[in-house]
Amino acid sequence: MQLPDLSDPLYFLLATLVVFLVVIGRYVLIAGMFHLFFYRWKPARWQGRKINERAHKPGQYRREVTWSTITALLFAFAGSGLALLWQKGYTKVYLDVHDYPLWWLPLSLIIALALHETYYYWLHRWMHQPRVFRLLHKVHHDSNITSPWTAFSFHPLEGVLQALFLPLLLLLLPMHLYVVLLQLTIMTFSSVINHLDIEVYPKGWLGRFFGRWLIGATHHSLHHKQFRYNYGLYFTFWDKWKKTESPQYRGLYDEKRSGG
Numbered sequence: 524m525q526l527p528d529l530s531d532p533l534y535f536l537l538a539t540l541v542v543f544l545v546v547i548g549r550y551v552l553i554a555g556m557f558h559l560f561f562y563r564w565k566p567a568r569w570q571g572r573k574i575n576e577r578a579h580k581p582g583q584y585r586r587e588v589t590w591s592t593i594t595a596l597l598f599a600f601a602g603s604g605l606a607l608l609w610q611k612g613y614t615k616v617y618l619d620v621h622d623y624p625l626w627w628l629p630l631s632l633i634i635a636l637a638l639h640e641t642y643y644y645w646l647h648r649w650m651h652q653p654r655v656f657r658l659l660h661k662v663h664h665d666s667n668i669t670s671p672w673t674a675f676s677f678h679p680l681e682g683v684l685q686a687l688f689l690p691l692l693l694l695l696l697p698m699h700l701y702v703v704l705l706q707l708t709i710m711t712f713s714s715v716i717n718h719l720d721i722e723v724y725p726k727g728w729l730g731r732f733f734g735r736w737l738i739g740a741t742h743h744s745l746h747h748k749q750f751r752y753n754y755g756l757y758f759t760f761w762d763k764w765k766k767t768e769s770p771q772y773r774g775l776y777d778e779k780r781s782g783g
């Protein structure tokens with residue numbers, strides 16, 4: 524089925540609406556699922572893995588969902604803009620799985636995640652400069668005790684900077700459409716888990732591996748409390764390399780992982 528010409532403003536706006544409904548639906552579904560499972564269904568079961576003892580502020584969820592809705596709209600414009608660029612032949616997104624070797628499917632995802640990690644780490648450090656922080660990043664840090672709904676709670680200017688990465692990447696990096704969708708899903712799950720304020724990584728060697736290389740709730744919760752550590756998005760390698768990982772992380776992570 525051929526898509527309508529997205530250079531037509533009406534079709535572009537309709538495409539933006541469709542993408543918005545997908546993005547906000549995915550956010551509500553994933554964040555809501557984690558909220559219900561960890562905060563409403565037998566919350567005492569997870570008390571030992573709760574990182575902060577303080578409750579969330581009154582009205583915090585409503586504020587976070589409001590900012591996240593604006594972010595979803597910005598992501599929707601980025602998505603429909605990307606679709607327009609693809610339609611005009613400017614992107615490297617492909618539909619036929621045989622256009623590139625099959626091994627390129629997982630490799631392209633790994634490259635995209637690593638590049639996104641790099642972009643976000645340095646953007647995040649820049650946003651913590653005092654003047655920039657007050658303008659761009661304070662909205663996100665107003666959630667001092669994070670929740671699943673904090674995942675996309677950004678100031679619109681930060682939302683624009685977050686939304687730019689993937690369209691720019693896909694001008695250069697070939698990725699199958701389904702791999703792009705998988706990365707977006709990983710991004711949402713990762714962001715919700717990071718802001719859950721409950722450590723979900725398992726006990727044992729697998730949990731130690733995850734805690735060493737992947738960012739989770741303990742790692743990112745310390746960022747929201749300490750501000751000058753733990754800037755990563757998916758992985759810890761930049762924080763380790765640049766020595767910006769919190770010295771409190773290992774002990775707190777082992778404590779919370781063994782709780783509950």
